Amino acid sequence: MRCTWLSENNRVQFLLGNALLVEESKWKVPCFLDSTIKGTDISPMQYEQVVLWIEHLRSHFKFHPETYGLTVSILNRILATVKVQTKYLRCIAITCLYLAVKTNEEDEIIPSIKKLAGQSGCLYSSAEILRMERIILDKLQWDLYMATPVDFLNIVRMAE
Structure with a gap:
């Protein structure tokens, strides 16, 4: 989004403000209470392990760092929205990665x-991942x- 009518400082402030509004409207954080995420069977350690596994996959497939960030964002939003059983955590995580990949990556590397x-x-089938995607x-x-x-960071970098 180009804001040619604003000075450089005002333009950066405008872009950061818009990004912050988007974040505020959607951000939900999964709450850890008594060693589990509220409403789930997932412990902080399991959450940490799955987030590290996602980063390992991102690195293995050479996806952009932005894809990792979006994956974790989708994962956090879904964990804050629905009750999740531990046995489905990896299925949800791989599906979140796949959704982020389809959103951020070039078609040739998907x-x-x-x-x-x-x-x-x-250990999940394509059909199970597609069902979880829906x-x-x-x-x-x-x-x-x-x-x-x-x-x-990209908004601030653009201003330089």
Whole structure:
């Protein structure tokens, strides 16, 4: 978004303000209470492990860092929205990664669901991931994008 009518400082302030409004309207954080996420069976350690696993997959497939940020953002939003059982955590995580990949990456490097599932070692079938994709999209009302820290850094970098 180009704001040619504003001075450089005002333009950066305008862009940061818009990104912050988007973040405020969508941000929900999964609450950890008594060693689990409120309303789930997931412990902070399990959450940390799955987030590290997502980063490992991002690195393995050479996806952009923005894809990782969006993946974790989608994961946090879904964990804050629905009750999740531990046995589905990896399925949800790989699906969040796949959604972020389809949103952020170039078509040429997007792996098939079968390849992503196989190389990730998540033990879920393509059909299960596709079914989870539909559930996540429905729960998030098909609105995946949320401002991530990388977006804020890009806005500041553009101003330089």
